């Protein structure tokens with residue numbers, strides 16, 4: 001809002017104030033209503049809460065009495081800004097890629113992973129860029145189906161080897177027994 005517009009509005013409000021009876025009055029810069037952050041408009045003798053005129057914070061229209069309110073408001077705004085700030089995209093998982101090219105993504109962004117052919121994603125839900133630039137969710141992995149097959153073959157081979165070993169041992173024992181008879 002422009003300064004002139006504000007002055008105009010203040011003048012209108014002052015006029016309205018004079019014609020209506022508000023339940024509170026200014027005595028000097030003291031309002032006769034108890035409450036936090038309450039002050040009196042110097043020019044128009046209106047009782048105001050700092051929240052009513054928060055747009056004036058850190059402008060020349062800001063009331064002296066609203067100084068601590070304005071600083072607290074700025075602190076909260078800064079905190080909120082950092083809460084919803086961007087996240088840095090983590091390292092690409094092995095055998096996969098992201099569906100986004102940029103290294104920074106906005107708050108709430110869901111990071112989708114596309115695994116290479118023959119690999120499947122270990123998670124069902126993508127990671128999400130959450131509060132204060134932290135990622136929420138499980139770290140995605142691209143697991144290879146071919147790798148799984150090789151372990152299956154390996155265990156089958158071991159089982160076969162064990163079976164073979166046992167049968168050889170049995171044969172030897174049987175043979176030794178026959179020899180001793």
Ligand SMILES: *[C@@H]1O[C@H](CO)[C@@H](O)[C@H](O)[C@H]1NC(C)=O
Nearest residue numbers: 022023024025026032033034
């Ligand atoms: C404030 O003062 C005005 C004028 O004296 C009076 O009418 C009003 O009731 C007072 N309000 C409070 C909350 O004391």
Ligand SMILES: *[C@@H]1O[C@H](CO)[C@@H](O)[C@H](O)[C@H]1NC(C)=O
Nearest residue numbers: 029030031037038039064065
């Ligand atoms: C507003 O500031 C003046 C000047 O320091 C002070 O005397 C007055 O008590 C303050 N009023 C309120 C409601 O804090």
Ligand SMILES: *[C@@H]1O[C@H](CO)[C@@H](O)[C@H](O)[C@H]1NC(C)=O
Nearest residue numbers: 079080083084130131132136
């Ligand atoms: C993120 O912050 C908001 C606001 O402080 C809070 O309500 C919410 O629970 C937080 N989310 C997580 C996952 O911590």
